[in-house]
Amino acid sequence: MSSSQGQGWDPDRYGQFETERSQPFRDLAALVEQEEALSVLDLGSGTGELTAWLHRKLSADETVGIDRSEAMINRAAVHAGDGVRFEHAEIEAFIDGQPNGVWPLVWSNAALQWLPDHGTLIPRILELVAPTGQIAIQMPVNVDNPSHLIARQLGTDPRFAASLDGYERKDTVQSPEWYAAMLHESGFTIQQISVQVYGHVLPETRSISDWVQGSLLTPYRERLSSETYSEFIEAYELRLIEQLGDHHPCFYPFKRLLIWGRRTI
Numbered sequence: 635m636s637s638s639q640g641q642g643w644d645p646d647r648y649g650q651f652e653t654e655r656s657q658p659f660r661d662l663a664a665l666v667e668q669e670e671a672l673s674v675l676d677l678g679s680g681t682g683e684l685t686a687w688l689h690r691k692l693s694a695d696e697t698v699g700i701d702r703s704e705a706m707i708n709r710a711a712v713h714a715g716d717g718v719r720f721e722h723a724e725i726e727a728f729i730d731g732q733p734n735g736v737w738p739l740v741w742s743n744a745a746l747q748w749l750p751d752h753g754t755l756i757p758r759i760l761e762l763v764a765p766t767g768q769i770a771i772q773m774p775v776n777v778d779n780p781s782h783l784i785a786r787q788l789g790t791d792p793r794f795a796a797s798l799d800g801y802e803r804k805d806t807v808q809s810p811e812w813y814a815a816m817l818h819e820s821g822f823t824i825q826q827i828s829v830q831v832y833g834h835v836l837p838e839t840r841s842i843s844d845w846v847q848g849s850l851l852t853p854y855r856e857r858l859s860s861e862t863y864s865e866f867i868e869a870y871e872l873r874l875i876e877q878l879g880d881h882h883p884c885f886y887p888f889k890r891l892l893i894w895g896r897r898t899i
C-alpha cells in the first residue's frame with residue numbers, strides 16, 4: 635500500500651450525505667436472501683455503520699469488513715462486536731489470501747469501482763463465494779455526469795496536471811451485461827442486475843462539489859497540496875456552475891449498478 639493511498643478518505647465528509655448514500659446500500663440488502671448462520675465478507679466497509687446494520691438485518695453469525703483507509707477503519711471500530719469485526723487491509727491483498735468457496739455472502743457497496751482490472755478482480759471475488767452462496771455488489775456508474783467529467787477535465791489542466799503526476803480517475807466499471815456474463819460463467823445462474831437512477835435534491839449546484847469531495851475527489855486530495863487542492867475545488871465549482879447553472883435547489887441524478895447473484899453450480 636503506498637503511503638498516501640486510502641488516506642484521503644474523510645469519514646465526516648463522506649457521511650455528509652448519509653441518507654442519500656445509504657439508500658442504494660439498503661436496496662442492495664433487499665436483494666439478499668435471508669439464511670441461517672450467514673458469514674458475510676464486506677469489501678470496502680468504510681465507516682462500518684452500514685456493515686453493522688447489514689449484520690443485524692441478516693441476523694448473520696459473523697461479518698468481516700475490510701478497508702484500506704485508516705480513518706475509516708478507526709471510525710468503524712465503534713461498530714465492532716456481536717460478530718462484527720473490521721480489518722485494515724487492501725481488498726486485493728485480502729482476497730488473494732482467502733481460500734475459495736468459503737463465504738456464504740460476499741458483499742461490496744460503492745467500493746469496487748476504485749479497483750482496476752475487473753476482468754481479473756470479479757472472477758476472483760466470485761471464487762470466494764461458497765457453493766450456493768450469494769454475491770451482492772453496488773457501484774456508481776455516473777462517469778458521464780458533469781460532476782465526474784469536470785474532475786477528469788481538470789486533471790489534465792496545466793495548473794494541476796504536474797502535481798497529479800499523470801493520475802487520471804479511470805473508469806473500471808463495465809456494462810451490466812458484462813457482469814451478468816461474468817456471474818453466469820462463474821456458476822451464478824440466478825441473478826438480478828439493474829441500473830437504478832437515484833434522483834437527489836441537493837441544496838444548490840455547489841453541493842455537488844461537497845458530494846464528490848466525499849468520494850470521487852478523494853484521490854485528488856491525496857495527491858495535491860492543500861493549497862492546490864483548494865484551487866482545484868474552486869476551479870471545479872466554477873465549471874460546475876458554468877455547465878449546470880446555479881440552481882437552488884439542484885437536482886442531481888446519480889446512476890448506480892446493483893448486482894446480486896446466487897451460485898447454483
Ligand SMILES: C[S@@+](CC[C@H](N)C(=O)[O-])C[C@H]1O[C@@H](n2cnc3c(N)ncnc32)[C@H](O)[C@@H]1O
Pocket residue numbers: 640643659677678679680681684700701702703706723724725726742743744745748749849
Ligand atoms: C465510498 S466508500 C463506501 C463505504 C461503505 N461500503 C458504504 O457503503 O458506506 C468506499 C470505501 O472503499 C474503500 N476502498 C477503496 N479502495 C479500496 C481497496 N483497494 N482496498 C480496501 N478498501 C478500499 C475506501 O477506503 C472507502 O472506505
